[in-house]
């Protein structure tokens with residue numbers, strides 16, 4: 369077990385419905401700490417760059433549009449095995465497949481508007497954290 373940091377995004381469907389606090393409570397109740405956080409409006413270029421890995425997917429253009437439709441809250445979460453732990457707390461990408469008690473089961477509207485994003489590996493977590501945060505903005 370080791371203390372890790374992971375990148376979390378509360379997506380436009382969550383800010384629009386004013387449920388960011390309910391989602392953050394799930395992280396905190398499950399042992400993750402918010403060590404950096406800001407509410408921003410992604411530009412189209414930022415959304416495209418962030419999801420570049422999905423560029424060839426049929427849902428890419430729609431995903432980018434959905435991510436710029438309203439503000440997002442970007443966060444760094446810290447805790448024991450934070451990358452895997454966060455993915456457990458979020459639940460499956462498709463809310464129809466998500467376990468009871470997970471964020472996506474409880475709050476997601478659809479596979480695209482699925483309320484949260486979380487890094488899928490420690491390596492990507494480092495890249496995604498650096499995409500949004502300067503080291504000085506992360507206070508553990």
Ligand code: CMP
Pocket residue numbers: 422427431461479480481482484485486
């Ligand atoms: P996220 O964890 O942010 O990573 C990629 C995102 O693409 C995913 O959450 C969903 O928002 C979106 N996504 C993944 N699969 C699909 C799909 N089949 N249709 C639409 N959007 C999808």
